[in-house]
Amino acid sequence: MKIEKIEVTTFNSTSKKVNDTDGHTHPGPEHDTTEALLTITDDEGNKGYSFGSPEGLRPYIIENFVKKVFMGEDPRDREKLWINLAKWQRGSGANLTDRSMAVAEMALWDLAGRATNTPVWKMLGGYRDKVLAYGSTMCGDEMEGGLATPEDYGNFAEWMVKRGYKAIKLHTWMPPVSWAPSVEMDIKACAAVREAVGPDFPLMLDANHWYSRMDALRLGKGIQDLGYYWYEEPMDEHSTESYRWLADQLEIPVIGPEYAYGKHHTRAEWVQSKACDILRVGVADVGGIGPSMKSAHLAESFNMDCEVHGGGAGNLAVIGGIMNTTWYERGLLHPFIDHDEVPKHLNSIVDPMDEDGYIHMPTLPGLGEDINFDYIAERTVS
Ligand SMILES: O=C(O)[C@H](O)[C@@H](O)[C@@H](O)C(=O)NO
Numbered sequence: 001m002k003i004e005k006i007e008v009t010t011f012n013s014t015s016k017k018v019n020d021t022d023g024h025t026h027p028g029p030e031h032d033t034t035e036a037l038l039t040i041t042d043d044e045g046n047k048g049y050s051f052g053s054p055e056g057l058r059p060y061i062i063e064n065f066v067k068k069v070f071m072g073e074d075p076r077d078r079e080k081l082w083i084n085l086a087k088w089q090r091g092s093g094a095n096l097t098d099r100s101m102a103v104a105e106m107a108l109w110d111l112a113g114r115a116t117n118t119p120v121w122k123m124l125g126g127y128r129d130k131v132l133a134y135g136s137t138m139c140g141d142e143m144e145g146g147l148a149t150p151e152d153y154g155n156f157a158e159w160m161v162k163r164g165y166k167a168i169k170l171h172t173w174m175p176p177v178s179w180a181p182s183v184e185m186d187i188k189a190c191a192a193v194r195e196a197v198g199p200d201f202p203l204m205l206d207a208n209h210w211y212s213r214m215d216a217l218r219l220g221k222g223i224q225d226l227g228y229y230w231y232e233e234p235m236d237e238h239s240t241e242s243y244r245w246l247a248d249q250l251e252i253p254v255i256g257p258e259y260a261y262g263k264h265h266t267r268a269e270w271v272q273s274k275a276c277d278i279l280r281v282g283v284a285d286v287g288g289i290g291p292s293m294k295s296a297h298l299a300e301s302f303n304m305d306c307e308v309h310g311g312g313a314g315n316l317a318v319i320g321g322i323m324n325t326t327w328y329e330r331g332l333l334h335p336f337i338d339h340d341e342v343p344k345h346l347n348s349i350v351d352p353m354d355e356d357g358y359i360h361m362p363t364l365p366g367l368g369e370d371i372n373f374d375y376i377a378e379r380t381v382s
């Protein structure tokens with residue numbers, strides 16, 4: 001098997017989500033967008049697919065990095081190809097991102113799964129065929145009836161419990177909301193949710209990223225008193241020592257890192273430094289499924305859980321292949337967003353949740369995405 005073709009199909013679609021000036025996602029008016037599909041084809045006609053952004057898969061990235069490393073190589077040699085791509089990253093002038101690496105690497109996994117009629121989560125070890133989901137809210141906003149007040153969070157939590165979620169994570173208010181960040185308001189929102197769901201329901205807080213140590217400690221103690229299950233990303237994650245300092249002072253488990261650069265190497269530093277009680281990894285954050293599995297296995301070696309950041313086929317596959325995890329992050333949710341609505345470029349969502357709150361691993365070969373190729377072909381722009 002030899003990689004013969006690497007193509008990016010950019011196509012028109014629509015979205016009901018918009019990003020604020022801090023990059024956080026919120027509901028918005030339906031608008032046109034462009035998406036991108038990477039296709040890798042080998043000399044036996046096997047194909048692997050992976051969705052990404054047109055910017056992350058732009059010709060400069062594909063021609064100068066992905067093709068240089070992948071073309072002519074055996075698509076099954078994922079570790080060799082990923083390492084060689086990672087070596088290019090250092091000299092790429094920050095053009096080759098972990099997220100772009102992840103899209104390219106996941107297309108290799110998808111090709112291998114489709115070629116052998118095997119779901120990727122089974123190739124990764126097939127540890128579980130279903131996983132409980134937690135409802136992960138969007139960041140707070142100032143929308144009437146949205147996530148604008150602690151009561152809004154409490155009401156939405158009641159809805160999520162009725163929908164079947166067995167845990168809930170809040171993302172509270174962050175800039176550019178005019179008065180955010182606010183430790184007091186974060187604690188009020190967490191208290192309203194605790195009140196809404198009762199004393200034993202698992203709750204987590206994913207805070208503002210930019211709090212100071214003292215504010216992060218104050219907030220951590222506040223949610224600790226409310227019996228929260230884990231505390232996530234209250235400070236800039238590039239200060240490992242700040243998280244070691246915080247974790248040392250709190251009973252509530254501190255989880256991370258989510259977005260700190262450095263892949264599985266950074267995660268090794270966090271475990272070694274005792275900067276987290278639960279490790280965090282996501283395919284987009286560390287460059288794909290391979291480095292995610294390395295991170296999860298690292299945590300396992302320390303009897304530590306590793307909770308996966310974000311939804312989607314790649315993260316779900318990692319969860320299906322590892323023992324030391326409990327949840328699938330389903331979201332980001334909002335009262336104005338129907339998470340069960342099927343994106344137009346798919347025939348079905350990859351993470352339907354049953355009435356008991358479980359996501360079942362996909363049965364399709366490869367990553368398991370049920371791609372609507374006709375829709376993509378009809379709206380291809382390049
Ligand atoms: O807006 C963001 O920072 C991300 O969407 C983030 O909130 C979300 O993916 C997350 O932190 N999950 O844990």
Ligand SMILES: [Mg+2]
Nearest residue numbers: 206232233258
């Ligand atoms: Mg997070």
